Amino acid sequence: MQNKGYPVDWLYQLKQRNNIASIVGKYIHLEKKGGKYWACCPFHNEKTPSFTVNDDEGFFYCFGCKESGDVITFVQKYESCDFPEAVAILAKNAGMEVPEFQAEQEVVVKKQAKERVLKLLDCAYKHYQENLYLPQAKPAQEYIKKRGFTRRELEDFKLGYSLGWTEMVEYLRRQGFTYKEMLDAGVINNKNDHYYDVMAERLVFPIFNAFNECVGFSARVLVKSELAKYKNTAETMVFQKGRVVFGINLVKALKQQQGIDRIVIVEGQIDVIAMHRAGFKTTVACMGTALTKENAKELKKLSQNVTLCFDGDVAGIKATTKSIDILKEEGFNVLVAVMPAGQDPDEILRQQGKEALEKIINGALPPTDYLINTELQNYDLTKADEKGRFAMAALGHISKLSSRSEQEPYLDRLRLLTQIPVDVLRRDLDKLSKDEEAVKHKQQENLPEQNVITARENGNIRAIRFILGSLIFKKPYINTKIDYKKLLPRYSAIIEKAMLGIPVSSYFDYFDVQETPILNECLNMGEIEFKDGNERYFNECVWAVASVELYAQQSKLAEEFKNAAAQDERMKIMQRLNAINKAIRERKLEEFYVR
Secondary structure, eight states, rough: OOOOOHHHHHHHHHTSSOHHHHHHHHSOOOOEEEEEEOOOTTTOOOSSEEEEEETTTTTEEETTTTOOHHHHHHHHHHHHHHHHHHHHHHHHHTTTTOOOOOOOOOHHHHHHHHHHHHHHHHHHHHHHHTTTTGGGGGGHHHHHHHHHOOOHHHHHHTTOOOOOOHHHHHHHHTTTTOOOHHHHHSSOOOOOOOEEETTTTTTEEEOOOOOOOOEEEEEEOOSSSSSSSEOOOOOOSOOOOTTEEEEEEHHHHHHHHOOHHHEEEESSHHHHHHHHHHOTEEEEESSOOOOHHOOOOOOOTOOOOEEOOSSSSSHHHHHHHHHHHHHHHTTOOOEOOOOOOOHHHHHHHHHOHHHHHHHHHHEEEEEHHHHHHHHHHOOOSHHHHHHHHHHHHHHHHHHTSSHHHHHHHHHHHHHHOOOHHHHHHHHHHHHHHHHHHHHHHHHTTOOOHHHHHHHHHHTTTHHHHHHHHHEEEEEOOOTBBHHHHHOGGGGGGHHHHHHHHGGGGHHHHOOOOOOOHHHHHHHHGGGGGOOHHHHHHHHHHHHHHHHHHHHHHHHHHHHHHHHHOOOHHHHHHHHHHHHHHHHHHOOOOOOGBOO
């Protein structure tokens, strides 16, 4: 459950007076087919319409990129603004007065502090940008000239310069900001009661989020110094190193203008700017080489296709391997551009030109090919023991492929490399897969009870999704005898709203749908045509979930019976066990009936 700072009833009225089809229709061309409106999605590039607007239920969904939401969400995404800004746009459209933001006091204070920090950072980056063109910024100007940055890149990436240790501090004070606000924004630091600019005398790269808000800085030293070459803003309320992506604002704008097919990820800011200058406009970088799950979630909003283009050194190879796992877990289609040893994209562009880098990117490898090639560099295949170790290392990568048809071509390649018979490799692969499953099973056995419940529910996720979706969309075949909160305790908050019969669009007011994947998927089920026979399927889903719980109770009671010493205790356990056994045998659901 979330608190968005405005009364839920008022948000409902806001959406009632901002018909979603009318609002979306102001931004993109909609065509009505059947009971829904269709269009080419504004959030990803496509030629055949897969973006739908459900006017009756008040939400949109794209079958292509999976974006979804209510009318407020649409305005947020299209206008690249936050929730209160989207609310203000719609309230103005409907001639409604926006009520005072009335979350808990802690939330209100945090919101106000965040707004103040963002305002300060906006002011700071623009001042750094102005400094870059002053005579005192000669070191930065010479570095920019050496790198070949054009005025276009300087404007696109808002590069700036810090003139000294106190100039920015004094400037921000004149703009009415306090020392505490500067500290909160990560712009200054304090030593012996003296405040100083943490980016002092460096070339400054503002870091923007996907909404084009400056959230922090990275800066490069320009003269020989004992100081670190690069320095990033410390963690703040708006800047978390593992969440920000350098250049994401430009890639998002490009996607909205013409669509994009693939994102290229490089290591540093200089590489990003060089890539953009060479025409690779969908290039971004994470802060440092480490890509995180949070980075992946941000990038997935732009494209599911990614090419990794990290430096050709040990650190770059290590980062690539780690990034592959994270991106694959998040459902990306990943390719790996193999850089020459010890070189980065900027060097390739300066020394060999755009065509050389284009050839490297166009020749990017699937992840398993890249990982096997990387393993090859670590072993001498003329030695029998190293050949065997290489085979097992390669099989470890092959085992992560989801199907035998994907694995078989790599087994053939491994046979050619090692001369080990393919049936032997296949047996080792099967054993490796079984060992991995055994480890997962053992880990699950050692989980706390709530985590075990979670794991069991994850195994029935399709059934759970269909049950929740049917409740949300008020399907007539729902068995009203069942206490669904008892059946699915983890989802009691969603079930409670479903039983109240709230409109589908209101779920976006009560919950953070984007951060609740199963609810997001359930809401999108409204775009699936429910056909004859769903009553039977619904009942099968209910039994699938209920039976898992009954079998768990059966196992637990059997263990209790084995350990019980007193005869009367054993009799009570046996009675309960017999009732559970009968329920399983006859597929009875009384255990989950409303009491």
